[in-house]
Amino acid sequence: MNICVIGAGYVGLTTAAVLAELGHEVNCIDKDKQKIEMLNNSEVPIYEPGLKEFIDKNYNHLTFTDSLDDYIKRASVVFICVGTPSSEDGSTDLSYIDSVIDELSSRINSYKTIVTKSTVPPGTNEWIYNQLLEKGVSPELFNIVSNPEFLREGSAIHDMFHADKIVVGLRSGDHRSLAVIQEVYTGINAPYVITSLNGAEMMKYAANAFLATKISFMNEIARICEAFQVDVNDVAKGIGLDPRIGPHFLQAGLGYGGSCFPKDVKSLERTALSKNIQPHILQAVQTVNETQIDIYLEKLKTLFPDFTHLKIAVLGIAFKPNTDDTRYSPAERFIRCLSQFDCEIHTYDPQAKLQNPLPANVIQKDSITSAIRDADCVIIATDWNEFKQLDWPEVRQLMKGTIIFDTRNCLDRNKIEQYGLHYVGVGRG
Ligand SMILES: NC(=O)C1=CN([C@@H]2O[C@H](COP(=O)(O)OP(=O)(O)OC[C@H]3O[C@@H](n4cnc5c(N)ncnc54)[C@H](O)[C@@H]3O)[C@@H](O)[C@H]2O)C=CC1
Ligand SMILES: O=C(O)[C@H]1O[C@H](OP(=O)(O)OP(=O)(O)OC[C@H]2O[C@@H](n3ccc(=O)[nH]c3=O)[C@H](O)[C@@H]2O)[C@H](O)[C@@H](O)[C@@H]1O
Numbered sequence: 001m002n003i004c005v006i007g008a009g010y011v012g013l014t015t016a017a018v019l020a021e022l023g024h025e026v027n028c029i030d031k032d033k034q035k036i037e038m039l040n041n042s043e044v045p046i047y048e049p050g051l052k053e054f055i056d057k058n059y060n061h062l063t064f065t066d067s068l069d070d071y072i073k074r075a076s077v078v079f080i081c082v083g084t085p086s087s088e089d090g091s092t093d094l095s096y097i098d099s100v101i102d103e104l105s106s107r108i109n110s111y112k113t114i115v116t117k118s119t120v121p122p123g124t125n126e127w128i129y130n131q132l133l134e135k136g137v138s139p140e141l142f143n144i145v146s147n148p149e150f151l152r153e154g155s156a157i158h159d160m161f162h163a164d165k166i167v168v169g170l171r172s173g174d175h176r177s178l179a180v181i182q183e184v185y186t187g188i189n190a191p192y193v194i195t196s197l198n199g200a201e202m203m204k205y206a207a208n209a210f211l212a213t214k215i216s217f218m219n220e221i222a223r224i225c226e227a228f229q230v231d232v233n234d235v236a237k238g239i240g241l242d243p244r245i246g247p248h249f250l251q252a253g254l255g256y257g258g259s260c261f262p263k264d265v266k267s268l269e270r271t272a273l274s275k276n277i278q279p280h281i282l283q284a285v286q287t288v289n290e291t292q293i294d295i296y297l298e299k300l301k302t303l304f305p306d307f308t309h310l311k312i313a314v315l316g317i318a319f320k321p322n323t324d325d326t327r328y329s330p331a332e333r334f335i336r337c338l339s340q341f342d343c344e345i346h347t348y349d350p351q352a353k354l355q356n357p358l359p360a361n362v363i364q365k366d367s368i369t370s371a372i373r374d375a376d377c378v379i380i381a382t383d384w385n386e387f388k389q390l391d392w393p394e395v396r397q398l399m400k401g402t403i404i405f406d407t408r409n410c411l412d413r414n415k416i417e418q419y420g421l422h423y424v425g426v427g428r429g
Contacts, residue, residue: 001024001025001076001077001183001184002024002025002071002074002075002076002077003019003024003025003026003027003075003076003077003078003079003184004026004027004028004029004068004071004072004075004077004078004079005019005026005027005028005029005078005079005081006029006030006068006078006079006080006081006082006100007029007030007080007081007082007083007096007118008028008029008030008032008035008036008039008045008064009030009046009081009082009083010046010048010151010153010156010259010325011081011117011118011149011151011156012028012030012079012081012082012117013028013039013044013046013048013051013055014048014051014151014156014157014160015079015081015117015149015160016028016055016062017051017054017055017058017062017157018054018157018160018161019079019184020054020055020058020061020062021054021057021058022184022185022186022187022188023061023187024061024184025061026058026061026062026063027062027063027064027065027070027071027075028062028063028064028065029064029065029066029067029068029071030064030066031066032066033066036064036065036066039055039064040064042055042056042059046324046325047323047324047351048153048154048156048157048323049154049155049157049322050157050158051156051157054157068103068104068107069107072104072107072108073107073109073110075112076110076111076112076113076180077112077113077115077180077184078104078112078113078114078115079115079117079147080097080100080114080115080116080117080118081117081118081149082096082097082100082118083096083118083259084096084097084118084119084120084263085259085263086262086263086266086267089270090266090267090269090270091121091267091270091271091274092119092120092121092124092263092267092270094120094124096118097116097118097120097124097128098131101128101131101132101135102135104132104137105131105132105135105136105137106135108132108137108141108142109141110141111140111141111142112141112142113142113143113145113176113177113180113181114128114132114142114143114144114145115144115145115146115147115181115184116128116144116145116146116147116148117147117148117149119148119149119204119205119208119260119264120146120201121201121205121267121268121270121271122198122201122202122205122271123198123201124201125144125145125146125169125197125198125200125201126171126197126198128144129143129144129171132144143171143174143176143177144171144197145168145169145170145174145177145180145181145197146167146168146169146170146197146200146201147166147167147168147169147181147200148167148169148200148201148203148204149204150163150164150165150167150204150207151163153258153320153322153323153325154320154321154322154323155322160188161188162190163188163190164190164191165190165191165192165193166181166185166188166190166191166192166193167192167193167195167200167203167204168181168192168193168194168195168200169195169196169197169198169199169200169201170194170195170196170197171196171197172196178192178194204264205264205267205268205271206268208260208261208264208265209264209265209268209282209285211249211261212256212261212264212265212285212289213281213285214248214249214250215249215251215252215255215256215261215289216255216256216284216285216286216288216289217288218232218236218249218250218251218252219252219253219255219288219289219292220288221235221252221427222252222409222426222427223295223426223427224427225427225428225429226426226427229429230427230429231427231428231429232252232409232427232428233252233409233428234429236250236251236252251383251408251409251410252409252426252427253292253330253383253407253408253409253410254292254293254296254330254331254334254381254407254408255288255289255290255292255293255330256289256330257319257320257327257328257329257330257331257333258319258320258325258327258328258329259319259325259327259328261328262286262289262328263328265282265285265286266286268282269282269283269286292330293330293333293334293337295426296334296405296407296426297334297337297338299405299424299426300338300377300379300405303377303403303405303424304376304377307341307342307343308342308343309343310343310344310376310377311343311344311346311374311375311376311400312338312343312344312345312346312375312376312377312378312379313345313346313347313348313371313372313375313377313378313379313399314331314334314335314338314345314346314347314348314371314379314381315347315348315349315368315371315372315378315379315380315381315382315384315387316331316347316349316380316381316382316383316384316387316408317329317331317332317335317347317348317349317352317353317354317381317382318331318349318351318352318382318384319331319332319382320382320383321382321383321384321385322351322384323351323352324351324352324353325352326352326353326354326355329352329382330381331349331381331382332354334379334381334407335347335354335362335381336359336362339359339361339362340359342361343361344361344363345359345361345362345363346363346365346370346371346372346375347362347363347364347365347371348364348365348366348367348368348370348371349382349384350384350386352382368386368387368390369398372395372398372399373398373399374398374399374400375398375399375400375401376399376400376401376403377401377403377404377405378395378399378403378404378405379405379407380404380405380406380407380408380410380411381407381408382408383408383410387410388410388411392415392416392419392421393419395419395421396419396420396421399421402420402421402422403421403422403424404416404421404422404423404424405424405425406423406424406425406428407425407426409425409427409428411423411425413425413428
């Protein structure tokens with residue numbers, strides 16, 4: 001099939017690469033000329049494991065352009081994968097979607113199935129459909145499908161190939177689009193969940209909100225564990241064995257971040273409020289998440305009543321491991337809060353960088369060794385494997401102090417303490 005993917009971000013690039021691998025002719029469009037130039041020079045503008053290899057492998061039927069003009073007429077399927085960030089009031093900013101509708105409306109010359117992969121609030125796909133009609137596109141020439149994406153950054157390619165489901169939201173009376181979507185995804189072995197446009201949109205928000213709820217729940221449990229000298233990791237392991245709870249997303253720590261959970265939970269809250277529904281749980285989830293960093297800062301203050309002349313190494317900047325993404329990164333927020341104290345912060349991340357402006361007392365280092373040399377305290381802020389597998393005797397030698405502060409509950413306390421280091425966490429017994 002001939003497919004256009006609009007938006008060359010984490011979702012768009014992964015979708016384009018996977019669809020090309022499945023044998024389709026794919027054109028990926030982004031209005032960011034610099035991104036397109038990089039992609040055309042065989043460079044991938046984001047760090048996502050395996051993505052470059054996939055793009056390189058499929059270069060014969062994967063093209064990148066900065067305008068819809070060249071390819072849209074040939075495409076029978078158009079995927080919308082542009083960003084849907086938060087507006088100031090927490091609702092979803094649909095301006096990128098709006099501009100895509102505008103650009104598409106003047107170029108639809110033959111039948112197209114328009115598939116929204118971007119995460120959009122309930123009612124948006126119906127609105128897109130009506131917008132296209134209002135802009136003069138004949139209803140004979142298109143239909144609209146909601147096909148939300150559930151991939152995680154860091155394992156995007158794997159997640160798309162091994163999806164646990166393919167959600168397809170259809171307009172009532174649309175008898176054509178399901179077959180198109182099934183043809184698009186031929187080769188991916190996942191059950192289909194077929195629903196209405198609103199149903200698919202809700203499913204996406206409910207999934208992200210539920211996962212965020214699990215995390216905030218465990219962060220609250222960690223606070224209670226702290227008061228009773230109980231290890232929250234043991235609690236997570238124990239309750240995770242109950243199949244009704246499951247072992248995933250029970251890791252307490254600095255809180256959830258990234259480009260999706262914070263904005264999507266907020267957006268769902270706004271959606272509920274717009275219908276006069278009080279979203280008590282969604283609000284509590286956010287309150288716990290927003291105050292989680294304070295718990296860690298307070299703990300640090302009890303360890304170091306005076307920060308003057310302290311050198312603190314913070315390992316991790318990205319919002320989670322295996323990505324360079326720092327959008328709403330708890331690690332970055334932690335570093336910026338810490339920088340308000342009179343101390344020196346040396347930070348390192350294998351892929352992510354702090355964006356300017358940088359506080360004067362924060363220095364980005366290019367290796368773990370240079371970050372931790374002479375540090376009074378080492379803080380693990382993102383659970384990258386290379387931080388979990390540090391050579392602790394070497395760390396002990398390089399550091400001036402002995403405190404390892406694990407904000408991600410990802411280290412083995414016994415292993416660390418046998419080398420004369422002191423392990424500190426929250427809710428770790
Ligand atoms: N990042 C993730 O892991 C996931 C994201 N999503 C959703 O997918 C959507 C996209 O997310 P990301 O890929 O992370 O965003 P992103 O910000 O990485 O990429 C979006 C891209 O769209 C481009 N764009 C904006 N307007 C355009 C236009 N009119 N024409 C062409 N290109 C345009 C931007 O230049 C940018 O490169 C969002 O709605 C997000 O909530 C869903 C599942 C996973
Ligand atoms: O809609 C989206 O964008 C995506 O959002 C998340 O994916 P992602 O943001 O890439 O990352 P996750 O692995 O879900 O982690 C999100 C945040 O929660 C934190 N987290 C995760 C799990 C956990 O047990 N504890 C915890 O604090 C992570 O450190 C990270 O900051 C969802 O997992 C995807 O299914 C979804 O498609």
